[in-house]
Amino acid sequence: MTAAPWLDTRLKVAEHAAAVLADEYAGADVWLVGALAEGLAHQHSDVDLLLITPEAVPGPGSSLIHGTRVDVRAVSERTVHDWRTLLDAFTVTRDGIETFRTVRAQLSDLTLLRTARPLVTAPAHAEILVPEQRAxxxxxxxxxxxxxxxxxxxxxxxxxxxxxxxxxxxxxxxxxxxxxxxxxxxxxxxxxxxxxxxxxxxxxxxxxxxxxxxxxxxxxxxxxxxxxxxxxxxxxxxxxxxxxxxxxxxxxxxxxxxxxxxxxxxxxxxxxxxxxxxxxxxxxxxxxxxxxxxxxxxxxxx
Incomplete structure (x- = not known):
């Protein structure tokens, strides 16, 4: 984990942005995702947030907070459920690779789940993935x-x-x-x-x-x-x-x-x-x- 000052700055920006989103979108969860959620950042890194809402909504897009760009991707709870389903089992076989093709096409989405860190979340969602899904x-x-x-x-x-x-x-x-x-x-x-x-x-x-x-x-x-x-x-x-x-x-x-x-x-x-x-x-x-x-x-x- 890097201890660079720009990491702490971006984490504070992420928490501020998450609080604003939680006020605007009732019942939503906000997760920090990507490299920043893994403690990796440079002096010009964006903050990537995942806004999970009960139903699909138009995304708020990007904004600047204290000079730092914040990119927000809005997805529904159903979409996150579908992502999790792909992590229920490793099912590819030599004669059946259709699921593998689906997973490869959505691997960036699954990486969001793997890196996700709750910022505004209900206790039931505190663990984004269980150990078996991470494996x-x-x-x-x-x-x-x-x-x-x-x-x-x-x-x-x-x-x-x-x-x-x-x-x-x-x-x-x-x-x-x-x-x-x-x-x-x-x-x-x-x-x-x-x-x-x-x-x-x-x-x-x-x-x-x-x-x-x-x-x-x-x-x-x-x-x-x-x-x-x-x-x-x-x-x-x-x-x-x-x-x-x-x-x-x-x-x-x-x-x-x-x-x-x-x-x-x-x-x-x-x-x-x-x-x-x-x-x-x-x-x-x-x-x-x-x-x-x-x-x-x-x-x-x-």
Whole structure:
């Protein structure tokens, strides 16, 4: 948590704005949401508030309070109920991804719930999410970031095979941030904007900020045949997933040849583990994902 003076200033502005909204909208709750609710702010940060009303109402929009912009999003109690319903269970399967598509489209809304902090609220609403819903949010957010990583890996495969190495370098830098996001989500942080990664990465450490870990220097010319530099991505994603889906299964050999090669990345749905590269998906057992992760970690150290 940052102790900067602009954080305290914005929290006071949020409390003032919430009191005004509570007077104007009878029966409404007002929640502080976003990075500020997580104790993250800079000198020009806006204050984001969620106004929850019994029925849908036109939103009050934005205003300036003591020089600080306050953005208010108005939603109905029914809308918040629908958001919560998506956090009741992690239900995506390899053959049924419709709910996952819905969740990914609304992940920013679910992040509002995950970060929400009551400012004007009834006692019954004091706990925005119960622990089980927070855990489900983590799983949806981590699955989302693994999907993003898989999409970037597919781009890297195509760009490197086409000789578009400067383009691949840009995607490689983007992948480094996505991998870091998987690690912060696995550690319990909400999925906030990339600019907050140095703060989120440092929450379990003594230093105030940690740079986003750089990925190894890529060797695009040999990527298809020999890509130990990609193993660090594979191992770190597997480590993040195993935080939320731990297993004590004995490692089992992975029979399919080439699954440790360039582009293959792990994912975990409610019906188990699989490796993905592009449109190809190979199911794994708990034991085989452990063996695959250990192999990736060895290659990353070599």
């Amino acid at each position: 489900t949010y983590q799983r949806w957010a981590l699955a989302d970031r693994c999907e993003a990583a898989a999409s970037l890996a597919e781009d890297l495969l195509g760009l490197s095979q086409s000789g578009l190495y400067p383009h691949a370098d840009l995607v490689w830098d983007q992948l480094a941030r996505v991998v870091a996001q998987t690690e912060t989500v696995a550690a319990g942080a909400p999925l906030l904007g990339e600019k907050w990664l140095p703060s989120l990465l440092s929450r379990d450490h003594a230093e105030p900020f940690r740079p986003v870990p750089a990925l190894p220097e890529p060797r695009w010319l040999s990527a298809a045949a020999h890509s130990p530099f990609f193993a660090s991505v594979q191992a770190r994603l597997a480590d993040a997933l195993l935080v939320l889906w731990p297993t004590n299964a004995e490692p089992e050999p992975v029979d399919e040849a080439g699954l440790g090669g360039f582009g293959w990345l792990p994912q975990r749905y409610s019906d188990g583990w699989f490796l993905r590269r592009g449109d190809a998906r190979v199911p794994l057992t708990d034991g085989s994902i452990r063996a695959w992760q250990k192999s990736a970690a060895r290659r990353a150290r070599s």
